[in-house]
Amino acid sequence: MDNLTALFKEKNLKLTPQRYAIYKYLKSTKSHPSAEMIYEALRPDFPTMSLATVYKTVKTLIELGLVQELNVGEDNFRFDANVDTHPHIVCTSCGRVDDIEDAVFEHLNEEVENYTNYKVNTHKLYFYGVCPNCQGEL
Amino acid sequence: MDNLTALFKEKNLKLTPQRYAIYKYLKSTKSHPSAEMIYEALRPDFPTMSLATVYKTVKTLIELGLVQELNVGEDNFRFDANVDTHPHIVCTSCGRVDDIEDAVFEHLNEEVENYTNYKVNTHKLYFYGVCPNCQGEL
DNA sequence: ATATTAATAGATAATATTTTTCCTTAAAGA
DNA sequence: TCTTTAAGGAAAAATATTATCTATTAATAT
Structure with a gap:
């Protein structure tokens, strides 16, 4: 099972x-x-x-x-279905959404606690740019 | 004018x-x-x-x-109406959304370019935690 | 294998958010 | 003040998501 x-x-x-x-x-x-x-x-x-x-x-x-x-x-x-906290990147040209593999920014949570009075638990990071495919087409 | x-x-x-x-x-x-x-x-x-x-x-x-x-x-x-790229933090208890002031993570764009083949232009960073008010009420 | 029962699928209606349409109003410039 | 044209308001439409209701089916016991 x-x-x-x-x-x-x-x-x-x-x-x-x-x-x-x-x-x-x-x-x-x-x-x-x-x-x-x-x-x-x-x-x-x-x-x-x-x-x-x-x-x-x-x-x-x-x-x-x-x-x-x-x-x-x-x-x-x-x-x-990958539930690990991991950043994503969006192609602003074609709209695809990719994982940013192996990039873990967990330490940012602590860093943010230094700037705020929040107790920080998690985060969602979205980057925006142009993917390799769309770069080629410019 | x-x-x-x-x-x-x-x-x-x-x-x-x-x-x-x-x-x-x-x-x-x-x-x-x-x-x-x-x-x-x-x-x-x-x-x-x-x-x-x-x-x-x-x-x-x-x-x-x-x-x-x-x-x-x-x-x-x-x-x-603050259009500068700046991170936000959400209180998962009361739902308020605050700016994370003075915390600028522009350097992450370059870092992400090292992990991907994207040309990175901008990002949106959302942190989640418990705000000072709600911490008091626990 | 069959029967039992409780959760779920599917259809549909409902809700929530956002956009569009259409007509009237009003801002901007002459 | 007059003209032009963008914009406001009301309502309908479009989207995305959730809830409702009944028939079905997965899981368990028989």
Whole structure:
């Protein structure tokens, strides 16, 4: 029995094919898809699946700590099954969102505590620029 | 003729009382209000002003470079008339959003370029923690 | 394998936020 | 003051997300 099965059982949640597929898809991609994008991606295999199911599932996955929510400044949210705190970078030309791999800025939390009276727990860092593909096209 | 008047004239935009009030309000506050909050705050002085006017105005102000948009992870946007790139911190207990003053992390842009092949232009940094007020109440 | 039961899927309606439309009003310049 | 044209306000529309409700199905026990 894998982790996912155990975790769902522990929480009295049912590991349905839809939920499994959504999580697996999020694990498989680095594209940080929105609910709509997940829905479209899985439509070939789950033609009857409702968009509401995607929303409900990502919410569940977030509560389980299996997925995190991003907001790069669009009018919707994106989702990432890599729940480690890590920065993202957005191409302002084509809109793609990439992880900034191996760059960990955890020390910024402490630094911010020096500037504020907050107790700092976490952060979300979004960088904006032009991706390699789009640089080539200029 | 002040800067604002000149800038509006240059762009063939009309500096209406509503626009002036919205900009002045955003300049006066550090609360990073949403459109709804701006609308409520100005309602006493502009009881007939439409919420659509608030949305249209902040969009105009953003295009003019007078205001920036924030998204701390709520389901709406917030606005800041301080257009310098500066980090924000969100209290996960009461929801307030503060500037992190004097903390400038411009050097992170260069650092990120070392981790990616992006040309990095700017960033938005959101920290999450517990504000002094809420710490007291625990 | 089957029955039981409780959670979930899917369809749909509802809600919330933001944008658009359309007509009237008013700012800016002549 | 007059003219022009951008902008305001009201309402509808568009988007994204959440909630509701019933039929289905996963999980467990039989």
